[in-house]
Amino acid sequence: MGHLVTSVAPLPLQGGGLGRFIDPFVQFLTDITNLEPVLLQLLAFGLLLGGVYALTALGLTMIFGVMDVINFAHGVFLVVGMYSVWLVSEMAGISPFLGIPIAAAVLFVLGVVVHVLTVEPIIEAPQQNQLIATLGVLFIIQSAIEIVFTPDPQQVELSLGSIQVGGVFIPLGQFYALVIALGTMLAVRAFLNRTDLGRKIRGTADNRDGARYVGINVRRINYLTFGIGAALAGVAGGSIALFQRFDPFTGETYLINAFVIVILGGLGSFPGAFVGGLIVGMIQVFGGYYLPGTTAQVLIFLLFIGTLLVKPEGLFGGAEA
């Protein structure tokens, strides 16, 4: 009997031989054939997480796509967004939902400042220099937050509760974050496709020299792009703060997964970022349930490497600006 129980429970099989690689998948397949209700719940969690992940990658993919700069400060931009929302709701007593646009505004200014001070002077330099400069920015902002707000985790006081839909449990905080993510993605897409400035940004992404020839002020596009990218990080960070505790170092994990999503979806592609976010979110939720420890992250990196090798332009590469 005891043997039966252990073989059913999807628990870490630490120290076991090959079984630990095979058993979770066997378990997963049996759950599918048995139509376990838990699958629906996991699917819902994956969707909720994936939508937010997509939002975290949006700003990164924009800066990467338009300026060809890997912005290592993106993760800490998210953290600034989280603290902005927290500060607004704790200190000023304003609803955290109203804090999100404020976070976006704060991050836009911060992004432009960071761009003018650190990226602009070396935009033509070898790319490793930009990488190290943005890394320096990461250290500065992260430690500044640590000094001002202590390294202790913070939390936005917000009890939204949850709803049940057809036996599936949906935490409302995460649900609103997903709605914000989807809304932001549609808004940014409309901005890029419909407005004059958006078209200029896409043009610059396609061909910097060509953009210069037709009279686009590429310098201005650069700092606006960096600002908008940072503002998107503010929205993303603010949405995450609705449902999760955070500390000055939370950005690191999000940063790495945002890179994965950007490459997975295709550089500069918004639908790609969404699909990439969903894939990463699903792997994390399902992997977290079936696989021991943080093995899910191993799968994510394998997928990342596979994409880089086989289809570096990503799933939706080249289709959108």
Next chain:
Amino acid sequence: MSAIESVRDRYRTFDEQRYAPLVKGVALFGLLAALPVIIEIDVAGMELAALLSLKVLILTVIYAYTAQSWNIMSGYTGQFSFGHAAFFGIGAYATQKLLVDFAVNPWVGMLVAGVLAAGYGLVIGALSFRFKLQGHYFALATLAFAELLRFVVTNMSELRGANGYFKPFPRDYGAEYGLVAFQFQNDLPYYYLIVGFLLVVTLVSWVIKNSWVGLYFFAIREDERAAASVGVPSFRYKLIGVAVSAFFTALGGAYWSMYFNTIRPDTVFALFKNVELLLPAVVGGPGTLLGPIVGSFIVTPVSEIARTTFSDINGLDRIIYGAFLVAIVIYSPRGVVSWPSQARALWKRVRGDEEVSE
């Protein structure tokens, strides 16, 4: 002709001699060897040791060593690796695994680790180069290969998961404190050991630079297609660069695991280890022999001194470090070793371009 100019001319004559690199190398490593004594010299009641402890010197030389190893691949062949923590971590883990679980002498373990890391490097290189990854994509791929190992090791009970290894006592593997055991009871021998490591990798770099292998490397860095069109087997030579670089980086990891008491996935495979390992080369001047060493003597003490000076405010040291990083890549994109020639150019401009021929 002024006195300065005659000195300069004499230096130039010396520089053209065949023995010049040897003399410079001996001078440099002589200086490194004397450093533990120099920092304790009393100058007007102040000694450098107040700022620079032997521990900081060891750390500095470790990063000079790893940056020199990184340079062989990324500085010479131009393939910017952002994932050298993979090789460093393999070096640390393979050495400790063999030492703790099989009582294999760390010197042997270190060489095994080097070969393993070179193998992993060949896999990364073969895949990335075969699929023609370049620039950012190559950097991200190497980062992914390093992060992959971090999570694999964290989840493997065979490698003690997130807890990592605790360095055993020499008697646990049948040795006495000393060179054979790779363990000493004070820091001074550790310092000379890592200076020796640095000497070896610098010699190897020098030999590569001054051979046709180096010529091929630089040709690939400057223009890979042009190099291939005149018959440079670029795929093979890029792989050689990766393998040699990975091998030496792993030895650095092995040293790290024998100097510090513990290794964990979060320390030797850390995301920022990737940066720390290569930073001195970028700061000093990528692709140069002196750059990684000079760079490390700038970067590492700044970070360590900031940490000890501002220890009462947690994080202030990293603000200074970050500002320092930003400043250095903005104001000195070609590295610190280019300062003398830049200063000379500036001097010439100030004097009104009298000697344009120089």
